[in-house]
Amino acid sequence: xxxxxxxxxxxxxxxxxxxxxxxxxxxxxxxxxxxxxxxxxxxxxxxxxxxxxxxxxxxxxxxxxxxxxxxxxxxxxxxxxxxxxxxxxxxxxxxxxxxxxxxxxxxxxxxxxxxxxxxxxxxxxxxxxxxxxxxxxxxxxxxxxxxxxxxxxxxxxxxxxxxxxxxxxxxxxxxxxxxxxxxxxxxxxxxxxxxxxxxxxxxxxxxxxxxxxxxxxxxxxxxxxxxxxxxxxxxxxxxxxxxxxxxxxxxxxxxxxxxxxxxxxxxxxxxxxxxxxxxxxxxxxxxxxxxxxxxxxxxxxxxxxxxxxxxxxxxxxxxxxxxxxxxxxxxxxxxxxxxxxxxxxxxxxxxxxxxxxxxxxxxxxxxxxxxxxxxxxxxxxxxxxxxxxxxxxxxxxxxxxxxxxxxxxxxxxxxxxxxxxxxxxxxxxxxxxxxxxxxxxxxxxxxxxxxxxxxxxxxxxxxxxxxxxxxxxxxxxxxxxxxxxxxxxxxxxxxxxxxxxxxxxxxxxx
Numbered sequence: 001x002x003x004x005x006x007x008x009x010x011x012x013x014x015x016x017x018x019x020x021x022x023x024x025x026x027x028x029x030x031x032x033x034x035x036x037x038x039x040x041x042x043x044x045x046x047x048x049x050x051x052x053x054x055x056x057x058x059x060x061x062x063x064x065x066x067x068x069x070x071x072x073x074x075x076x077x078x079x080x081x082x083x084x085x086x087x088x089x090x091x092x093x094x095x096x097x098x099x100x101x102x103x104x105x106x107x108x109x110x111x112x113x114x115x116x117x118x119x120x121x122x123x124x125x126x127x128x129x130x131x132x133x134x135x136x137x138x139x140x141x142x143x144x145x146x147x148x149x150x151x152x153x154x155x156x157x158x159x160x161x162x163x164x165x166x167x168x169x170x171x172x173x174x175x176x177x178x179x180x181x182x183x184x185x186x187x188x189x190x191x192x193x194x195x196x197x198x199x200x201x202x203x204x205x206x207x208x209x210x211x212x213x214x215x216x217x218x219x220x221x222x223x224x225x226x227x228x229x230x231x232x233x234x235x236x237x238x239x240x241x242x243x244x245x246x247x248x249x250x251x252x253x254x255x256x257x258x259x260x261x262x263x264x265x266x267x268x269x270x271x272x273x274x275x276x277x278x279x280x281x282x283x284x285x286x287x288x289x290x291x292x293x294x295x296x297x298x299x300x301x302x303x304x305x306x307x308x309x310x311x312x313x314x315x316x317x318x319x320x321x322x323x324x325x326x327x328x329x330x331x332x333x334x335x336x337x338x339x340x341x342x343x344x345x346x347x348x349x350x351x352x353x354x355x356x357x358x359x360x361x362x363x364x365x366x367x368x369x370x371x372x373x374x375x376x377x378x379x380x381x382x383x384x385x386x387x388x389x390x391x392x393x394x395x396x397x398x399x400x401x402x403x404x405x406x407x408x409x410x411x412x413x414x415x416x417x418x419x420x421x422x423x424x425x426x427x428x429x430x431x432x433x434x435x436x437x438x439x440x441x442x443x444x445x446x447x448x449x450x451x452x453x454x455x456x457x458x459x460x461x462x463x464x465x466x467x468x469x470x471x472x473x474x475x476x477x478x479x480x481x482x483x484x485x486x487x488x489x490x491x492x493x494x495x496x497x498x499x500x501x502x503x504x505x506x507x508x509x510x
Contacts (some may be wrong), residue, residue, distance in 0.1 A: 001090055002142060002361065003385070006086060007154070008027065008047075008491075009021075009023040009024035009025060009026055010024050010025045010026075010027050010028065010051075010052070010057075010131075010132065010281050011023070011024035011025075011051050011055075012024055012025065012044060012047060012048045012051060013048060013051030013054075013231075014044060014047055014048055014227065014231065014232050014233075014234055015045035015234070016223070016233060016234030016235055016236050016350075017044070017192075017225075017234045018058040018233070019219070019234075019236045020208075020210060020218060020219040020223055020234065020236050021190075021210065021213065021218050021219075022217050022218055022219070023215065025168055025170075025190065026190075026215075026216060027166075028166050028167070028168060029163070029168065029169070029189035029190070029214075030158070030159045030162060030169040030171060030187070030188050030189055030481070031043065031165070031168075031169065031170050031171065031188055031189055031190045031191070031192070032138075032171050032173060032184045032185065032188040032190070032191045032192070032420070033170055033171065033172050033173070033191060033192050033194070034172070034173040034174075034175055034192070034193050034194070035173075035175065035194030035195065035196075035208075036174065036175050036176075036194075036195075036196060037174050037175070037176065037191060038196060039195065039196050039206060039327075040194055040195035040206065040225070040227045040232050041136075041137075041172045041174065041194060042066065042071070042136065042149045042172070043074065043078065043231055043232050044231075045061070045134040045136065045170055045172060046061075046071070046075055046078075046080065046082070046193075046231075046233050047231050047232065047337065048132060048134065048170055049061060049082075049085070049086040049132055049134060050082070050085060050086075051078060051490070052086070052087055052131060052132040053085040055231070057128055057131035057132055058086070058087075058128060058129065058130045058131050058132070058392040059085070059086030059087065059131065059132045059133070059134075060086060060087045060089060060124065060125065060128055060132070060133045060134070061086060061088045061089065061133075061134045061136070062089045062091055062121055062124070062131035062133065062134065062135050062136065062243050063088065063089070063090055063091065064091045064117070064136065064137060064140035064141070065136055065137045065138045065139065065140050065174070066136060067090060068088045068090045073226065077229070078229055078230055078231050078448065079229060079230060082161070086130075086132075087124070087128050087130070089120075089121075089124045091117055091120060091121065093218060093508070100386050108420075109187065110173045113144050114141070114144040114145060114150075114154065117141075117144065118154070118158075119155070121158075122161065124273070125161075125162075125165060125167070129165070130167055131166075131167060131168065132167065132168050132169075132170070133162065133167045133169045133170070134169075134170050134171075134172065134320050135158075135169065135170070135171045135172065136172040137173055137174050138155075138170075138171055138173040138184060139174050139176050139375060141154060141155075148181065148183065151181075151183060151226055152183045152187070154301065155183060155184055155187050156187060159187055159188075167277075171184065171188070174343075174404075185211070185212065188212070189213075189214050190212055190213040190214060190216070191208070191210070191211040191213075192208060192209070192210055192211070192248050192478070193209050193211055194206065194207075194208045195207050195208065195209075195222075196224075201341060202340075202341030202342060203341065204436045204475050205224065205344050206224065206225050206226060206344075207223060207224050207225065207344075207346075207504075208221045208222070208225055209222050209223070210221055210222065210379055212356060218322065219236055219237065219239075220236070221237050223235060223236050223237050223346060223481060224345065224346025225346055226344070226347060227297060233347075235344070235346040235347050235349070235350040236346075237346065237388075238346075238349045238350075238353065238385075238388045238389060238392055239388065240387075240388045240389075240391030240395060241391075243392050243395050243396060244394060245396055245397055247269060247270055247397035248269065249268050249270055249271075250268070250269055251263075251264075251265045251266035251267065251268050251269075252266050252267050252268070252269055252290070252293065252294070252363075252399055253265075253266040253293060254266065254267075254286075254290050254293055255289065255292075255293045255296070256289060256466060256468060258457060258468035258469070259286075259289070259442075259466075260345065260466055261453060262427075262442065262443070262444045262452065262453045262455070262457060262468075263425065263427075263444055263452055263453075264444075264447060264450050264451045264452035266452065267290065267399055267401075267425055268399075268424070268449045268450070269362070269397055269399055270393075270394045270395070270396075270397045270398065270399060270488075271394060271400075271424035271425060271448070271449055272390045272393070272394060272398060272399070272400040272401075272402065272422070272423045272424050272425070273290075273399070273400070273401050273402070273423060273424065273425040273426070273427060274402050274403075274404060274419065274420060274422075274423035274425070274426045274427070275287060275401065275403045275404070275427045275429065276328070276403075276404050276408060276420075276426060276428050277403075277404075277405070277428065277429030277430065278405065278406050278407075278428065278429070278430075278431060279405050279436040280459050281429040281430070281431065281440060282368050282429060282440065282466065283367070283368070283403040283404075283405070283429060284308070284313075284368075284403060285317075285466060286427065286429075286466070287365045287367060287403060288303075288317060288322055288324070288365075289402040289466070290363060290365070290399070290401055291303060291327075291329065291333060291363055291365055291401075292322055292333075294362060294363035295327050295330070295332045295333055295401075298332075299362040299363065300332050300333070300334065300359055300360060300361045300363075301332070301333050301334070301361060301363035301364070301365070302333075302334040302335075302336070302352070302355045302356075302359070302361045302363070302364050302365050303333070303334070303335045303336070303364070303365045303367065304334065304338050304348075304351070304352065304364070304365065304367065305335065305337050305367050306334050306338045306340055306366075306367060306368055306370070306371025306372060306374075307367065307368050307370065307405075308367070309337075310335065310337050314447065319463070320461070320463075320465055321465050324428075334359060334361065336351065336353055338350065338371065338372075340371045340372065340374040341374070344380075345372075345381070345385045348372070349385065349388070349389050349392075352364060352366075352393070353392065356393065356396050356398050356485065359397075361383070361397050361398060362397060362399065363398065363399050363400075363401070364393055364399070364400045364401070365400075365401045365402075365403075366400065366401070366402045366403070367403045368401075368402070368403040368404060368405055368416065369386075369402050369403065369404045369419065370404065370405050372386075373417055376506075382417060382418065383422070385416070386419055386422060387422055390423075392445040394424075402419075402423065404417075404419070418444065423446070424446075424447070424448045424449060425444065425446060425447045425448070425449075426444070426445050426446040426447075427442065427443075427444055427445075428444070428445050429442055430442075432441075434475070438459055439460075440458065440459050440460065440461070441456050441457065441458050441459070441472065442456070442457050442458075442459050442468065443455070443456045443457070451469070455471035455472070455473070456471065456472045456475075457469055457470065457471055457472065458472055
């Protein structure tokens, strides 16, 4: 056995899982990795042994359920070369036990099989003196033992034997027999459970949880993970309190004077803004102003688009005067198309965090929360995920803009989920009818960090971009969609080119 400092932990080679375990597995102990077939146990076990090889440690894979060729096939599917990196011991029943004419009649064959299997396992361990051992799987040992008492004694025997040899052991259990048997839970130093969920639509979702880790700290709760080419990726649950930075909370402008006036000078750095409104009211367009303004300040911005195809978004933005494709090619605007049916909330939070940490993104746009909600089975979970994500972004000095499409067009509007209490600022967009035309109105109904206008302003989306007019002081009921005119002069915006729009190509350009 190689000389390894006992205080060091044995990393599994899965970065996210090692993070959850605060560095990996304490050496010299026995651990249980359990989950139904297809949840990724074998893949993690192979990564565990490959990580050991990379650290100069010897490894042994004892398999009772899979053949050596099947293990190599799994490794090849991930692009791994496992020859000469660790030993594979295929523990197959003796040929005499497969021959019905030579089977014992006075003793149960399981008595011989279990004893012979244990003896063969010990012999190969003595021969190779491995630092890391994988035993796949406990379901076969449970079947050979036949009784719970004998099974427990066998597990205790294995535990004490491996402990004397100083090996770190990972036992796999596929839960195919007596899934409620907790025998190994009480014996193992740590227990990790893998789960697979099947949503009504979309790809399967996988998550894991550390059920037990004796004498060690770990990150509790469920954590999403995926199996891709190259192995298992685990996305530790985001805890915003662990990430704090110091930054200047200066206001950031949109470069639209009237919008900045509505917001009391702009949106503060490190805050979150929610843009609420019905379909087609210009929510996405409004957030693009802030993203472009961030790039023009020399900062980086990231767009996470759930609902719109990128080609259509580029074309629509270009017609409004925003060259998204050019901004993206400059490297300062990062755009990701997100498929809610294929992405778990944990993986999405990981993507956002990676952009902020690695690329130093300071403006984040999530368009829209409706698409994000589609990836969540329960609304309460959505709120918790969004709370941690927004708190994390705020503490990194990143300004976040989130759009939510409300149900309906005029009158009483309903949101699929209410997160107005989470956002620092709330911008409300509305349709209303006046003078025989469908018009749009904008107001800021909340801003935690300072004063803002309490007025309602009309705005229009045209070929020259977003134009915002003066406050609609002579109308009542605009937000209900059916206003009452109480003034003596017309404060409404006219056709494109009307002087009340402001300059066609000035600060009001889109």
